[in-house]
Amino acid sequence: MASTFLASDVTPVNGWKLENCKWGTLPVTYYEDSSLSTADTPSVGLAALAWNDVPSLLTITQVSSQSNNNDIVVSSINDASKSWDGQTVYSCSPSGFVTPVSITLNDYQLNLEINVNQLAAGYQDLAMSVAGHEMGHAFGLDHSQVQQSLMWYSSTRWFNYRIFVPVVDDVRALAGVYGWAQDTSFSAEVYPPNSAPCSSLPCYPPYYLTIPSPSPTFTETFVQSALPSSHLALMFAYVTPITLHRFHMGWEKYSNDPTDTLNRYATLELDDDGAKFVSVTNGGATTTIQTFVGSNQISASSSYFLELLVECCSELKATAFAFMGSPFTSNGGEVYLGNFDSGSGIIDGWTSANYFDTSVWTGSSDPASNYQVNEFWNFQSGPKQPPPSPGGGGGGGSVAQGTEILTPNGNIAVQNLNVGDTVISIDPFTQQSYHSTIRRINIVTVDNMLIFHTATGLPLRVDINPRLRFNAIHNGLAGLWSTVLLVPGDSLYQSGYGWTTITRVDRIYGGLHTYYDLHLDPLHDYIANGYADCPCKT
Secondary structure, eight states, X not given: OEEEEETTSOOOOSOOSBTTBOOSSSSEEEEEOTTSOTTTHHHHHHHHHHHHTSSBSOOEEEESSOOTTOSEEEEEEOOTTOOOSEEEEEEEETTEEEEEEEEXXXXXXXXXXXXXXXXXXXXXXXXXXXXXXXXXXXXXXXOBSOSSSTTBSSTHHHHTTOOOSOOHHHHHHHHHHHOBOXXXXXXXXXXXXXXXXXXXXXXXXXXXXXXXXXXXXEEEEEEEOOOOTTSEEEEEEEEEEEEOSOEEEEEESSSSOTTXXXXXXXXXXXXXXXXXXXXXXXXXXXXXXXXXXXXXXXXXXXXXXXXXXXXXXXSOEEEEEEEESOTTSSTTOSEEEEEEEOOTTSSOOGGGOOEEEEEEEEOXXXXXXXXXXXXXXXXXXXXXXXXXXXXXXXXXXXXXXXXEEEETTEEEEGGGOOTTOEEEEEETTTTEEEEXXXXXXXXEEEEEEEEEEESSSOOEEEOOOTTBEEEEEXXXXXXXXXXXXXXXXXEEXXXXXXXXXXXXXXXXXXXEXXXXXXXXXXXXXEEETTEEEOOOBO
16 A cells, blocks of 8 residues: 655654554665756755664665666655645555655745745755655654654754754664664773773773863773765764763864864763853864753753764754653653754864764863763764674573562572473463473673563563563564563563553663573563563574
């Protein structure tokens, strides 16, 4: 069945997928039809680059020749009789999207929207917002209820919030369909004695950036790397301040030193006086410091999703966004704090940037600085990889020490079970129960924890492992799902109750946590703190 998405006639829903349709083969290819206008062509290319920099495993590649095998075809019209500025038409088969998916931009409506809002410029970013929105549909994303997202149904996402690239709600949605990409690694670090962010290099999040006492110094992870020839780069970080003082991420010019103000190309800071964009141009003659989130909106008790964009060359500019909350919560779980859009001329030439980094720093009379960098992504049009297993044995559920396992003799703490013991197991979809024998127990210790809270039972603690699967209901679909994809609103099976809704998901990084992998025969879900836990990994 073919479906049409119009910018003006669809009520936004809290769904991520279009009729459960997705691409089964990556990368996705797109072709620019000969009807694509010269005004729209740069925006389409930049929109594709922006989606490529999102930390999901989906990638999109432009092809130069038309073929029936092209996944997506993008075209333009100039039609006053159409009320929409962008449209996506697709068909779906049991195996996914049927090629080609058609995206059409309506230049008449795009120009009308610019004129109605009395803007002298801005067509490229508006068209980029519409093209990126339609590409989201072509990847399998539905409209969002979050106004501050690219998948919001109306172009007010750009006129009101200057959102023309994927932000946290869109990132979460795409990763929910295609999986999260591994964090970007850092090849170098600078730190005072005894406070290295990482014990070995390359350095991947999560890690701490710490200066425990006031001193004129900095702690940093960095990479020496020029900006990509594709002329667009999106940087994302998910951070938790321990003390709310001077976190910095961005691109530097001639060195990795974040304390050298002349060195700033385009940077985003989170500080006790707010969130701000900082850039220095013209050999130090011009300094731009724009505080776009006030200090009354941020605190050390919350986490933040930060995004920084630089683009060239029709416009040479930077854009920053700040959200309070986690990218791993349910749709709409974050709070939009604000944005800064530099416009042209605020950053130096594209080739001026030669480093990117995360850092904290203090002066001789400043407060201590301490941030946890939970996640960081900066692909710069480069390759993306799935995250490695962060822990856990060869398979078996990976439940935390203290978890109660149901046996014929009642609940027994998992650490008190032995090989040869019998546990109660269940098929959550048939409700058939069994007696299974423990054939092997693996015990592992890792530095993370994933905690599921539900409306009806105890919390369930497991390790953060994309290979760990639960029989669960995710986005309305029952099946064997990776635990890292489960979000509030999804459901776990609770023995004696049925499907119960996940109300909150916590991710903890740091410390040492012991988990037990139970291997059963016959293989069915055992009951852990009352929930069906599949003793399997993929």
